[in-house]
Amino acid sequence: MKTKTTQSPTLAARYIANGELVAFPTETVYGLGANIFNEDAIKKIFEAKGRPSDNPLIAHIADLSQLNSITSEIPPVAKKLIEEFFPGPLTLVLPKHKTVPAIATAGLNTIGVRMPSHPIAQQLLRACGVPLVAPSANLSGRPSPTTWQAVREDLSGRIACILQGNQTKVGLESTVVDCTGDKPRVLRAGGVTLEQLQAVVPETELAAHDDSSAPKSPGTKYRHYSPHAQVFVANFPQHIVPGNEAAFIGIDPPSPVEAFQKTLLCKDIAEYAHSLFQFFRECDDAGIKTIYCQAVSESGLGLALMDRIRRAAHE
Numbered sequence: 001m002k003t004k005t006t007q008s009p010t011l012a013a014r015y016i017a018n019g020e021l022v023a024f025p026t027e028t029v030y031g032l033g034a035n036i037f038n039e040d041a042i043k044k045i046f047e048a049k050g051r052p053s054d055n056p057l058i059a060h061i062a063d064l065s066q067l068n069s070i071t072s073e074i075p076p077v078a079k080k081l082i083e084e085f086f087p088g089p090l091t092l093v094l095p096k097h098k099t100v101p102a103i104a105t106a107g108l109n110t111i112g113v114r115m116p117s118h119p120i121a122q123q124l125l126r127a128c129g130v131p132l133v134a135p136s137a138n139l140s141g142r143p144s145p146t147t148w149q150a151v152r153e154d155l156s157g158r159i160a161c162i163l164q165g166n167q168t169k170v171g172l173e174s175t176v177v178d179c180t181g182d183k184p185r186v187l188r189a190g191g192v193t194l195e196q197l198q199a200v201v202p203e204t205e206l207a208a209h210d211d212s213s214a215p216k217s218p219g220t221k222y223r224h225y226s227p228h229a230q231v232f233v234a235n236f237p238q239h240i241v242p243g244n245e246a247a248f249i250g251i252d253p254p255s256p257v258e259a260f261q262k263t264l265l266c267k268d269i270a271e272y273a274h275s276l277f278q279f280f281r282e283c284d285d286a287g288i289k290t291i292y293c294q295a296v297s298e299s300g301l302g303l304a305l306m307d308r309i310r311r312a313a314h315e
């Protein structure tokens, strides 16, 4: 299949209407979209990515009126979070409407929903007129794409269309919050921080990794976000003794900095998060063998950042 690249949301929407897949920018990472009501199109997502079929997809909506067509109930706590954080990098897990095909949610009776704030994502969703299910637009196991070129690298020839935009702003995926229990539970840390959620709903908590009563975010059990290079968490950048073909990403310079073939120093945690996945891909292109990532405090966006770094390091 020849993959069309375009800047036109209207053209991209035609591919969706024809049951094809379109990769598109959001404020977090690029997504790979299909019409939520088209089972055959959704099947193509799992095929194109090599994604395990027990990993549910997130529904993307243009406005709140689309929420009723895909959910069966909106708990009061979800209403509060919607009011505060939609549109934005927050996914809420809610009871699913029966018209949504089972394949979209991997058979679960809940559905993750988010309203992206990115203008191009909004234009695409409005042009489609239906919600789109969309996982990150990478091959399964690879770092999520933050540029359209990264999408092309992974999925060229496997999808119909790439809707182009700039490098994504947040650089990490959305926060996934389960709203079906007695209190909101963060299943995946992401672009909206735990502190921000707790400012609106104080009883919001992190789902424990080993909590079997929590409905898991099935995707978090898979190997994720991995470059080909081996990733290490560096607690003290100044003490690293790198081998050949090593790279460093962080905030404080390692010493001596010349010992690294490639370094990226970020001014703060937001810039570090924004750059991480792209840095991983650039390291792979440069033949880097080991990547040292500076450990940061697990507060604010640092929680999501350290989650992605640890996964990449297989910790």
Ligand code: TXA
Pocket (backbone or CB within 6 Å): 026, 028, 029, 030, 031, 032, 055, 056, 057, 058, 089, 091, 093, 105, 108, 110, 111, 112, 114, 134, 135, 136, 137, 172, 173, 174, 175, 176, 187, 188, 215, 216, 217, 218, 219, 220
């Ligand atoms: O920022 C994002 O969320 C991006 C952009 C494209 O929107 N999407 C994304 O999708 O990261 P994906 O498929 O790569 O990750 C979705 C995560 C997985 O961990 C999945 O298991 C979880 O959300 N998830 C989806 N639906 C769920 C549900 N009903 N219950 C629990 N977890 C769910």
Ligand code: MG
Pocket (backbone or CB within 6 Å): 135, 136, 144
């Ligand atoms: Mg993903």
